[in-house]
Amino acid sequence: MSISVSCRNVGKTWAAGTPRAHEALRGVDLDVADGEFIVLLGPSGCGKSTLLYLVAGLEEATSGEILSYDTPVSGPAPDRSLIFQETSLFPWLSVWQNVTFGLSLGDMPAAERRKIAEEVLTRVGLRAAIDKRPHELSGGMRQRVAVARALAMEPKVLLMDEPFAALDVQTRAKMQDFLLDIWRGSGASVLFVTHHIDEAVALADQVVVFTSRPGQIKEIVPVDLPRPRDPFAPEAQDLRRHLTAILSAEVDKAFAEQEQEAAS
Amino acid sequence: MAYQATDERGSSAAPSGFQALLGRFKGPAVAFGWTIVSVGLFALIWEFLWLVGLADPKLLPPPHVFMGNIGEQAQYFNTAQRWQIGADPTAGPTPYEAVAITVFSSTMRVLSGLTLAAIISISVGIAIRYWKMVENLTLPTITLLAPVSPVAWLPVAIFLFGIGNAPAIFMVFIALFFTMTLATITQIDSVNVNYLNVARTMGASKRQIYTRVILPAILPGLLIVLRLNLFGAWMVVLIAEATGVGYGLGQVIMLARNTFNPGLVFFTIVLIGLLGFFFDFGLRMAQRRLLYWLPKGAGSLA
Numbered sequence: 001m002s003i004s005v006s007c008r009n010v011g012k013t014w015a016a017g018t019p020r021a022h023e024a025l026r027g028v029d030l031d032v033a034d035g036e037f038i039v040l041l042g043p044s045g046c047g048k049s050t051l052l053y054l055v056a057g058l059e060e061a062t063s064g065e066i067l068s069y070d071t072p073v074s075g076p077a078p079d080r081s082l083i084f085q086e087t088s089l090f091p092w093l094s095v096w097q098n099v100t101f102g103l104s105l106g107d108m109p110a111a112e113r114r115k116i117a118e119e120v121l122t123r124v125g126l127r128a129a130i131d132k133r134p135h136e137l138s139g140g141m142r143q144r145v146a147v148a149r150a151l152a153m154e155p156k157v158l159l160m161d162e163p164f165a166a167l168d169v170q171t172r173a174k175m176q177d178f179l180l181d182i183w184r185g186s187g188a189s190v191l192f193v194t195h196h197i198d199e200a201v202a203l204a205d206q207v208v209v210f211t212s213r214p215g216q217i218k219e220i221v222p223v224d225l226p227r228p229r230d231p232f233a234p235e236a237q238d239l240r241r242h243l244t245a246i247l248s249a250e251v252d253k254a255f256a257e258q259e260q261e262a263a264s
Numbered sequence: 265m266a267y268q269a270t271d272e273r274g275s276s277a278a279p280s281g282f283q284a285l286l287g288r289f290k291g292p293a294v295a296f297g298w299t300i301v302s303v304g305l306f307a308l309i310w311e312f313l314w315l316v317g318l319a320d321p322k323l324l325p326p327p328h329v330f331m332g333n334i335g336e337q338a339q340y341f342n343t344a345q346r347w348q349i350g351a352d353p354t355a356g357p358t359p360y361e362a363v364a365i366t367v368f369s370s371t372m373r374v375l376s377g378l379t380l381a382a383i384i385s386i387s388v389g390i391a392i393r394y395w396k397m398v399e400n401l402t403l404p405t406i407t408l409l410a411p412v413s414p415v416a417w418l419p420v421a422i423f424l425f426g427i428g429n430a431p432a433i434f435m436v437f438i439a440l441f442f443t444m445t446l447a448t449i450t451q452i453d454s455v456n457v458n459y460l461n462v463a464r465t466m467g468a469s470k471r472q473i474y475t476r477v478i479l480p481a482i483l484p485g486l487l488i489v490l491r492l493n494l495f496g497a498w499m500v501v502l503i504a505e506a507t508g509v510g511y512g513l514g515q516v517i518m519l520a521r522n523t524f525n526p527g528l529v530f531f532t533i534v535l536i537g538l539l540g541f542f543f544d545f546g547l548r549m550a551q552r553r554l555l556y557w558l559p560k561g562a563g564s565l566a
Contacts, residue, residue: 058461076465088458092480102466105476133556153466 002069004157004189005032005055009064011214012050016062023214024050028064030208030217032157037183037190039204041197041243043251047215048193052159055191056082068157078102081150085162087142089134089149096121096130099149116152123185124148124178140171147182158183160192164199176202180227197243201236202229209246212254219246323526330527330534335359337531341366341516367535370505370513373429374497374543377436382490385441389448394474406445414439414500418507432504432512439500440493447489451482487551494547498540513539 010028015021024047032038040048053059055066057076066073068080089098096117097104103113114130121127124144134142143163150158160179164172176199183190194200200207200223207221221243225235307327313319314326321329330337338359388406392399417438421431455478463477505514513532520528 056461056465058464076467078465078467080465082461082465084458084461086456086458088456088462090459090462090477090480101462101476105466105468105472149462 002034003031003067004034004036004069005030005191006067007031007051007055007064008067010051010054010061010066011063012047012054012059013062025054025061026214026216028215028217030220032189032191034156035187035189037180037203037205038192039200039207040191040193040210041200041207041247042195042210042215043212043247043254044195045254046210046212046250048210049161050215052082052161052191052193055157056080056159058082078153079155080157080159081153081155082159082161083143083146083150083163085165087134087139087146087166089142089145091134093134094130095126095132095134095137095145098134098145099152101149102153117148120148120152121145123151124182138171139167140175143167143175144178147179151182151186155186155188158186158188158190160190162193162195165194165196172199173202177228179203197240197247198231200243201225201239202231207243209243210250212250213257218250325527325530327530330530334531337528338363340519340525340528341511363535366511366513366516367539369429369511370501371539371543373432373501373504373512374436374494376429377433377501378440378490378494378497380433381437381440381444382486384437385444386448386486389445389452390474390479392445392449393452393478394470403449406442410442410446412442414496415503418504421504422507432501435500435504436497439496443493444486444489448482448486451485452478454485455481484551484555487547487555491544491547491551494543495540498536498543502536 007028007030010025010030011023012025013021013023028051030038040051042048050059054061055068055073057073057080068077073080089095090101093101096114099117099120100108100113103116104110117130118127121130124147126141126144126148129137129141129145134145137145146163164175167175179190180203192203204223207223209218209221210216211218221239223239225233225239229236310319310324311326311328314321314324319326339362341359341362388402392403414435417435418431421434421438425431425434459477459481460473463473468476501512502514502517505512506518513536516532517529520526520532
C-alpha cells in the first residue's frame with residue numbers, strides 16, 4: 001500500500017525568531033496509508049489544525065518535511081482538499097458554481113462543469129439544491145456542499161478541520177455516516193481534526209492523540225472495530241474510556257500551564 | 265435528510281397571493297407613514313411658532329409661506345442669463361423648467377463624482393494590496409491626505425478646472441476618494457481567510473483570487489461606504505456650486521443669501537433634502553439588486 005501523506009519530524013513555530021514566537025508542533029512523525037481514515041485528536045490549541053494546514057500546503061513547516069505520494073509538499077494542490085469548520089462557500093455563487101469553482105479556474109466549459117456538479121451533488125444527496133444559494137441552505141447542507149466541492153476536484157487526500165463542530169448533535173451524527181459513505185466511495189485518505197472523542201471513535205481507522213502545546217504525538221490508537229460501528233459496543237466504550245484518560249491528562253497539563261502563565 | 269431550506273428571508277413561508285403582497289408592502293408603507301408624521305410634526309411646530317409670533321416670517325418663514333408659492337420661488341432658479349443686464353427676462357426656460365434643470369445639473373455632478381470616485385478608489389485600493397510597490401508609493405500620501413477637509417480642496421479645484429462642471433465633480437471625487445480607498449483596503453484585509461484558503465487549495469492564481477474571490481467579497485461593505493458618503497457628496501457639491509460653477513442648487517442658496525430671501529433658502533433646503541432621500545433610496549435598491557446573495561437585513565443598514 002502506498003503512503004498518501006508522510007510527515008517526517010515536522011515542526012512548526014509561529015512568528016519564529018520574534019519575541020512572540022510560539023511553538024505549535026514538534027517532531028511529528030506520521031504515515032497515512034492510501035485510503036486510510038485518520039483522526040487527529042487533541043485539546044484545543046494543540047496544533048492539530050496547524051498540521052492540517054501544513055499538509056494542505058497553506059503554511060510551511062519550520063522543520064522536517066511532508067511528502068504526499070513521495071513528492072514533497074511545497075504548496076497547495078487540488079488533490080489535497082481542505083474542508084473548514086465554518087462555512088467557506090462563496091455566498092455570491094450558486095451551489096453548482098461553488099461546487100465547480102476549482103474547475104472554473106481552468107478553461108472547462110460551463111456545460112461540462114454543470115454536469116460534474118450534478119453528478120457530485122447527487123453523490124452528497126443534494127441534487128435538488130443545485131441552483132440554490134448558500135444562504136438558503138441549512139448548516140449541515142452547506143457542509144455537504146463543501147464536501148461536494150472537494151470531491152469535484154477528485155482529491156486523493158481529504159483534509160477536514162473540525163467540519164461538523166458547528167452542527168447540532170443529531171445533524172453531526174448524520175453527517176458522520178454521510179462522510180463514511182463518501183469516503184468509502186471515493187477511495188481517498190482522510191485526515192480529520194476533532195476534539196470530540198465520540199467522533200474519533202465513530203470515524204477513525206487510527207486515532208492520533210496530540211499533547212498540548214507544543215503539539216506532539218502522544219499515542220496512536222488503532223480502532224479495530226467493524227463498520228458500521230455500534231457506539232454502545234463494549235469495545236467502543238473501552239476505547240472511549242482510554243482516549244478520555246489520555247486527553248484529560250493533557251487538558252490538566254494545559255490548564256496548569258495557563259495558570260502559571262497568568263501568574264507570571 | 266429531507267430537503268429543507270432555511271427560511272432566512274421569511275418570504276417563502278408567507279401565504280401566497282394578496283396576503284403576501286400586502287405583507288410585502290406593509291413594512292415600507294408603515295415606514296413611509298411615520299416619515300410623513302415626523303415631517304408633519306416638525307412643520308406643525310414651526311407653523312405654531314409663527315402663529316404665536318415667535319418665528320419672524322421675514323427670517324424664518326413657515327412652510328406654508330415658502331412652499332405656498334412655488335412659482336414665485338422657481339423664478340430665482342437662474343439657468344438662462346435672465347439677470348444679466350440687457351437680457352430679456354422672459355427669454356429662456358420657464359421657472360419650472362429652470363428648477364428641473366438646476367436640480368438635474370446638481371444631481372449629475374453628484375452622480376459623476378460618485379461614480380468616478382467609486383471606480384478609481386476601488387481600483388487604487390486593490391492595486392495597493394496587489395502590488396506591494398504601489399502600496400509603498402501611494403498609501404502614505406493617501407493616509408496623510410485623507411483627513412483634509414474637502415473644502416480645503418476648493419481653491420485647488422478652481423485653479424485646476426476654472427469654473428463649470430469640472431471643479432464641482434472634482435470636489436465630489438476628492439471628498440470620497442481618500443476614504444473610499446482606505447475603506448477598500450480595510451475591506452480586503454477583512455475578507456474571510458477561509459475564502460482565500462479555499463481558492464488557494466483549488467489552485468487559483470493571485471490574479472484569480474483577486475478577481476473571483478476578493479472583489480465580490482468586498483462589494484457589500486463598499487456599497488455601504490458609498491451610501492454613507494453620499495450625503496457628504498451632496499454637501500460638497502453645494503459648496504462647490506456656491507462658489508460659482510454656473511447654475512446649481514448651491515448657487516441658488518448663495519443667491520438667496522445675497523438677496524436676503526429666507527423663503528428661497530428653505531425652499532431649496534427642502535429640495536435638497538428630498539433629493540438626498542431619493543438618492544439614498546436608489547442606492548439601497550441598487551444594493552439589493554447587486555448583492556442578491558445577501559439575506560435581507562444583513563449589512564443593508566436599512
